[in-house]
Amino acid sequence: MVKEEIIDIINGFLVEEFEVDGDTITPEAGLKETLGLDSLDYVDLVVTIEANFGVKLGxxxxxxxxxxxxxxxxxxxxxxxKG
Incomplete structure (x- = not known):
């Protein structure tokens, strides 16, 4: 999987599932400030990453x-x- 695909998938579910304004998602934007997620949202984010990419995050x-x-x-x- 190439980086562009990874970015498209991540940005797609951030907009769809986390209701983030797609225009605010830029490479240099602050992750925490832009997403405005609480601790439960971060759990959801980790689960979504694991489901989409098959990788574990701690x-x-x-x-x-x-x-x-x-x-x-x-x-x-x-x-x-992961290989």
């Missing part, structure tokens, strides 16, 4: 993930590591 994975670009990179690296 709390430690989110350390330092403050932009959408870093989030996309995290998911891409998890997919590559």
């Amino acid at each position: 709390e430690a994975d989110f350390i330092g993930i403050d932009t959408f670009q870093k989030f996309y990179d995290l998911i891409e690296n998890k997919i590559k590591a």
Whole structure:
């Protein structure tokens, strides 16, 4: 899976399931500020990532993930590591 597909899938479910304005999702935008998610929403986000990409995410994975670009990179690296 190429990065563009990963980005399209992530942005798609953020808009559809989390009701995020698609225009606010840019690589340099702040993840936490843009999404405005509470702790339960983050659980839903992790479950959605696992369902869409088959990768597991833990709390430690989110350390330092403050932009959408870093989030996309995290998911891409998890997919590559999964093999």
